[in-house]
Amino acid sequence: MAEKDIKKEAKKADKCNEAESESSLFWADQIAEEVKGRAEKDPVLKKVVKENSYVVYDEKTPSGIIHVGSGRGWVIHDAIAKSMRALGLKAKFILSSDDMDPYDKPNKDLPESWNKYIGMPFRNMPSPVDGYESFADYYFMQCVEKFEEFGIDAEIESTGKCYDSGRFNKAIKTILDNHDKVKAIFERIYDKPYDKISFNPICEKCGRIATTRSISWDKKKELIRYKCEENLVDWAKGCGHEGEISPYNGNGKLPWKVEWAAKWPSMGVVCEFAGKDHFTRGGSRDVAIAIADEVLDYPPPYPSTRTTIGKGYEFFTVGGKKMSTSKGMGIGFAEISKYLSPRIIRYLLVRTRPHTSLDFMPEGRNDLILLYDRYDYTERVYFRKEDVEEKEYNQQKRIYELSHIGEIPKKMPVQIPLVLAATSLQIGLNEAGAIKVLRKMKHIPEELSGIDEHHVLERIRDAKNWLEKYASEDAKFTVQDEASKEIREKLNDNQRNALHKAAAAAKEISNDKELHNKFYEISQESGIEPKEFFKIAYLVLLNKERGPQLASFMLTLGEKATRLFESV
Ligand SMILES: [Zn+2]
Incomplete structure (x- = not known):
């Protein structure tokens, strides 16, 4: 995809996001405002947030490898809690492991001997790997251990330990004492x-x-x-x-749907999303809000009310051949950082409204290049390096703040587009070589600050990953040590002459635009089409018919390139 098309696509995608937003506030800020408004009006919630702070809650059953789709909920809840803190509220994101749930089907990653635990709570089963408290702890911690990389600030809880400590006792008693009401709700729904x-x-x-x-x-x-x-x-x-x-x-x-309701007053939850599959009529949220309202007298958390279910977040999948596991399931959250940088995944999840489904495809199409370009754009807007309207500035600023991992630097870091990082890496062959190439191309200054160096190296590593896993063959090249015999024999005198002249020009001209124009002149003088000239140039340099923009590429390669042209 040409750069122009990439920009057009990006604009289209942004329009879609805007169309969904009725408010000019960023989605997480808008939710934070709404939750705050509710807590100020509702006497029950008012008391809860005063005692507990604003609890943004999420939960997950650790039944095995946890799919990357759950990561969307974690980033959404983390962003909302951060937005609440930005409003000056005391807020925290709590993620609970639903480890009292039963082991209900054999885990395909484990041998059959594990079937003896079927029907037992996950927290009472041994860990498949030493060093973890239980089966539940092992699978849950695989994800939690990655939270720092994703910039997720969460308090981790075990639902089982909350049962042990008696936190659910009051709700359990109310539910059992009001069996008639619970029964009526289930029968009605x-x-x-x-x-x-x-x-x-x-x-x-x-x-x-x-x-x-x-x-x-x-x-x-x-x-x-x-x-x-x-x-x-x-x-x-x-x-x-x-x-x-x-x-x-x-x-x-408590059984799941009842337990969901019981958690809200027991933990003081004011906001809890879940995947949209839970938010259907007759689904678990529908039952839980009725129990919260009619039995426990607690206002269900945002986006639900006592009478309305609200909307869950849409699915998030990361697709492509490399990403499907041998077991046929999608990729696990804990593994995703092997394939894509956490920074770019978090950015993708923050910039996309929760009600937009995401099927991210890093292979083949240019989605990944585009995403890096958008990240860089957001960063430039944040640092006021792009001339944009105030509304756009406010939007991008919040995306940057809520997706940035670690402390935001005071000054904009040096930006190296992914494709440029990939080119410099293929010329320089390793990280240090790529830095030298970027310096020679004047994309980075002679002296790089620690922060800048960190950013540049990170981008080079992402480019390496992109080249190894997703880039099309067109984007890959190896600079030849010598022109292949086959190519040398095929060249005619006019073509040889043009390449010799091009080598001489590259030694004299240091400006890439001038050199580019000179190549056209040379091909005319030599009686060959420019298209043909570029083709033979790439064949000699790369043993391929296409490559990076020739003039700046030649200038970067320097003597290595001129020597190759002179050798034919
Ligand atoms: Zn028994």
Whole structure:
């Protein structure tokens, strides 16, 4: 794609984003404002935020490798919490591991011997790798360990530990005491009889949680009678044990949809998004908001209200041949930084409104080049190096602030477009060589500050990754040590003559535009078409018919290039 087309595409994409926005505020700031407005008006929330600060909450079941799509939710919630802090509010993003959930299907990454744990809570299963507390801890921490690289500030919680500590006790009691209301909600939404008691104890005999059925709740003694049944679910077999147990302090859990509602007052949640699949009519959010409103008397978090579900965020996938794993699932969040720089992923997720679906394709098309160019544009706007309208400035400024990882530098870092970094790397052969080339091309000054050097090296590394994994063959080249015999034999006298003249010109002219014009003159004088001249020049230099812009490329290569032309 030509640079002009890339710019046009970028403008189109930006228009789409703008069209969705009714407010001139950046999306995360707009949400922060709305949540603040709610908390100021609603007496329940007013008290909650005063006691707890503004809790932006997200949760994930650690059932195995966590897909990159979940990373979208984490970046969204992190950006919202940051926007709230920018408003002067005390706000935090809490991410909880839903580690009380049962192991419900065999994990394809593990041997069959793990099937004996089916039906048990993830937190009570051993870790497949030494050094982690449990199965749940292992898979969850794979992602959390990457948070710093992605600039995600989150407080990490374990839902199981919250059960242990008694944080859910009050909500559990309210839900069990108000069984009639819970039953009425399920029957209303699903239009079929609901005969369960909303609590799943952990069987005291076999340790399973998926196989237990609560038979009765003794409100006075506060005890649950339960049976561990053989055929309650078809994927796990219970042991037949019958017992009586307190539902408090980690002896079991609430079923998912009820648990979601119980978390909100227990944790003081004011904002929690999830993938759009949860936000359908009759979906888990629909049930959870009814329970929060009618049973727990708590206003459901943004984007829901007591009566409306709201909208979840759209899917995020990263596609392409290299990214699909042998198991056929999409790429895991923990692995994505091997393929794409966290800086650029965070930028992509922050600049795109949550209700826009994202299927990012780093291979083939020019999406990745375009994304780097947009990142650089946003950075230039932030540092007032682009002449743009105030609205655009405000938008890009917030994108930059909320997507920047680490402290924002005082001065704009040196920018090297991805494609230029790739060219200099292919000429210079390694990082140090690429820096030398960029210096020679006058893209970077003789003396680079520490911050600038860090940025330039980062871009060179991203370019290396791009060349190795995604770039088309057109973008790749190797400067030849000598012109191939085959090419030398094919050249006629006119062509040889033109190349000799071009070598002489490159020694005399140091301005790339002048040299470029000179090449046209030379081809005319030598009686060959300019197109043909460029083709033979690239064949001699690169053993390919195309390459980077010839004049500046020759000047960068210097003697190496002139020698090749003279040798034919
Ligand atoms: Zn059992």
